[in-house]
Amino acid sequence: DQQVKQNSPSLSVQEGRISILNCDYTNSMFDYFLWYKKYPAEGPTFLISISSIKDKNEDGRFTVFLNKSAKHLSLHIVPSQPGDSAVYFCAARSRAGTASKLTFGTGTRLQVTL
Amino acid sequence: DGGITQSPKYLFRKEGQNVTLSCEQNLNHDAMYWYRQDPGQGLRLIYYSQIVNDFQKGDIAEGYSVSREKKESFPLTVTSAQKNPTAFYLCASGPGGYTFGSGTRLTVV
Numbered sequence: 001d002q003q004v005k006q007n008s009p010s011l012s013v014q015e016g017r018i019s020i021l022n023c024d025y026t027n028s029m030f031d032y033f034l035w036y037k038k039y040p041a042e043g044p045t046f047l048i049s050i051s052s053i054k055d056k057n058e059d060g061r062f063t064v065f066l067n068k069s070a071k072h073l074s075l076h077i078v079p080s081q082p083g084d085s086a087v088y089f090c091a092a093r094s095r096a097g098t099a100s101k102l103t104f105g106t107g108t109r110l111q112v113t114l
Numbered sequence: 115d116g117g118i119t120q121s122p123k124y125l126f127r128k129e130g131q132n133v134t135l136s137c138e139q140n141l142n143h144d145a146m147y148w149y150r151q152d153p154g155q156g157l158r159l160i161y162y163s164q165i166v167n168d169f170q171k172g173d174i175a176e177g178y179s180v181s182r183e184k185k186e187s188f189p190l191t192v193t194s195a196q197k198n199p200t201a202f203y204l205c206a207s208g209p210g211g212y213t214f215g216s217g218t219r220l221t222v223v
Binding site: 004006009034036041042043044045046089091098099100101102103104105106107 | 118120145147149154155156157158159162164170172202204206209212213214215216217219
C-alpha cells in the first residue's frame with residue numbers, strides 16, 4: 001500500500017520554463033511534507049518543506065503547494081535550470097507519540113534541456 | 115563540518131555472509147534512520163531509532179538488525195536472511211530524517 005505516490009517517473013522541461021512535479025498521498029495523518037533532490041549514488045538533499053497547516057511555501061525559485069482536500073502537493077521550479085536535472089522525491093511525515101518518520105514517493109526524474 | 119558519514123561507499127559480499135554498514139553523525143541528533151533504495155523505487159524505511167538503546171522496525175525490517183549504543187552511531191547489519199540485499203543504503207538523522215549520508219552501495223555476489 002503506497003501512501004505517497006509520484007505518478008510521473010520522468011519529466012523533461014526546457015531551460016527557463018516552469019517545472020511542475022506532483023505528489024499524491026493517502027494518509028490524512030501526515031503533518032509535514034518535504035521535497036528532496038537526489039543525484040545518482042548520492043544521498044538526497046533537502047529542498048523545501050511545508051506544514052499541513054499551510055497551502056504554500058516559497059524559497060527562491062522553488063515553491064511547494066499543498067491541497068489538503070485533494071491530498072496533493074506540487075513543487076514548482078521557476079525558471080528551470082540545467083543544474084536542476086536530478087531525481088526529486090516527495091516525502092511525508094507521520095508521528096506516533098514522540099517518534100516520527102518519513103514516507104517517500106518513488107521519485108520523478110527531471111531533465112532540464114537547453 | 116557537521117554531517118553524516120556512511121562507510122564504505124561500495125561494499126561487496128558473498129551470498130550468505132552477514133555485513134555491517136556504518137553510519138556516524140556529529141549533528142547531535144537524537145533520531146537516526148536507515149533507508150533502502152532500489153532502482154525505480156522510492157526510499158523504504160528499514161529501521162529507526164529515536165534515542166539511544168531504543169529502535170523500531172520500519173516497513174521492511176526483515177533480514178536486517180541494528181543497534182544504538184551511542185547517540186552518534188547507528189550501524190545496520192544485513193543478515194543472510196535478507197532475500198535481496200543488493201541495494202543502495204542510506205542513513206539519515208534529525209527530526210523526521212532531514213539529513214542524509216552519501217549512501218553505501220551493497221552488492222552481494
